[in-house]
Amino acid sequence: MGQDDETRTPLPVLLEAVLGVGSELELRTTLQHIVDTAAELTDARYGALGVVDPERGLLTELFTAGLSEAERERIGALPDGRTGVLGALIQDPRPLRLADLTTDPRSSGTPPGHPPMRSFLGVPIRVHTEVFGNLYLTEKRGGPFTEEDLALLRVLASQAGIAIGNARLYETARRRERWIEGAAAVTTSLLTGETAADALMTVAERARLLADAAAGVVLQPTEEGGMEIVAASAPDDPGDIVGTTIAPGSPVLVQLLGGEPVFIEDSATDPRMTTHVRTRFGPSMMLPLQSGGKLIGTLALPRRRGAEPYTAVDRLLAAQFASQAALALVLADAQHNRERLAVYEDRDRIARDLHDLVVQRLFATEMMLESTRRRAVKSSGDDTDELLTRAVDELDSTIQEVRTAIFALQQPPAEAPATVRGRVLRETDGAGALLGFRPSVRFEGAVDTVVGEPAATQLLAALRTALAAAHRRPGISSVRVTVDATAALPDGRPGVRLEVTDDGAAEDGTTETTVTWQSPV
Incomplete structure (x- = not known):
């Protein structure tokens, strides 16, 4: 009766172990539970579950039972399965039972700080047809491992393979879900501009x-x-x-x-x-x-x-x-190009409207005023002539400002301008952020065609200096910039002239300052 009890005793323990092994879905938790259960089931002092990389045939992880944290630290790096009894089980994945592993010719010894181990029992864990890893048990209490221990461990390893397969499927599904969510988040982020x-x-x-x-x-x-x-x-x-x-x-x-x-x-x-x-x-x-x-x-x-x-x-x-x-990067780039094209088209439309409607009407008004001025001079006098002349000049300046605005609209946004006009406008725009207002800019002649290097570089340097000086003067409310590519130098050579006029208070008490710079082109 006592012998029958001893024979039946492991069965409830095995059933409980099998049920416990299949209760987890998180892979690492499942693996640790398996090695703990195997050690308890066979009454082994130490246990380990080594995860095998099928491509390289090496151990990538080792889950242990019976070792304290201090013992694991003393052992140092865990074996990779290249040699020794652990490597033998990887190379030949069949159950292995040894009464004393230290006498086995395949043994390579233990590292310093490793607990003494003699009795050994190892079985592979298969997930479907693939060897996932191996269970290693050592130091059975009360003697060497028996055939009954091997039978129990083989049953546990079989059920562990099923549990590991389920846990891997669950983990793969969760990881796939995270990657899919990440890809969707990247796509959404890239398409927001x-x-x-x-x-x-x-x-x-x-x-x-x-x-x-x-x-x-x-x-x-x-x-x-x-x-x-x-x-x-x-x-x-x-x-x-x-x-x-x-x-x-x-x-x-x-x-x-x-x-x-x-x-x-x-x-x-x-x-x-x-x-x-x-x-x-x-x-x-x-x-x-x-x-x-x-x-x-x-x-x-x-x-x-x-x-x-x-x-x-x-x-x-x-x-x-x-x-x-x-794909998201390509779509985002295409969307960005479409948005830029829409901006270009809108700016072209505004520029055409300004040129075809505003400038033409201003020019027609200027011609009418000029004609009226000539008639008025004959019948009125100098006052009327001066008034109309001033009106004509103001209209002419307005036309120049509108043409400058049209030119600015035709420049690609967010790109450094390559033309002299564009570089001058960029400098005045930058000064406008400091002055609190945008300086008016007027161009005379074919500036981009006539002015080359290094005259353009020198002109920009003079412009920056003049704008900086204007910014330092108190009471400034307007700045006028004129770039004249039709100017002639005192010696008769063709040149370019820059004039920067502001209404700030100068040191001598004057309320208008003009800085002039000129250079041959």
């Missing part, structure tokens, strides 16, 4: 967070045939990443320019990596950003040295994110 630089930074930062990477980096092709880092999200790293280039002809570059992803186990030691920032990174993914067969850049996601390598699921989800981000 961000600048090109902000758009690339958004992609880099969001990808870094999703991949749990040390940095998120976007590279773009250079004119020389290489690639340059144009955006980087790396909060804990120095700001020397942006601007780093990959030289033309690099093996990594050949793959990237061909639209192929590059996966690296250790950036610091991989000979394909040539940049100066590689020494601070370990596992890395470099994913092409391409849409419609066109490569617009590369998304790189390096992790720190010694960090967990990327899994096949990580690579797949990141590649899908990169494809979505590339």
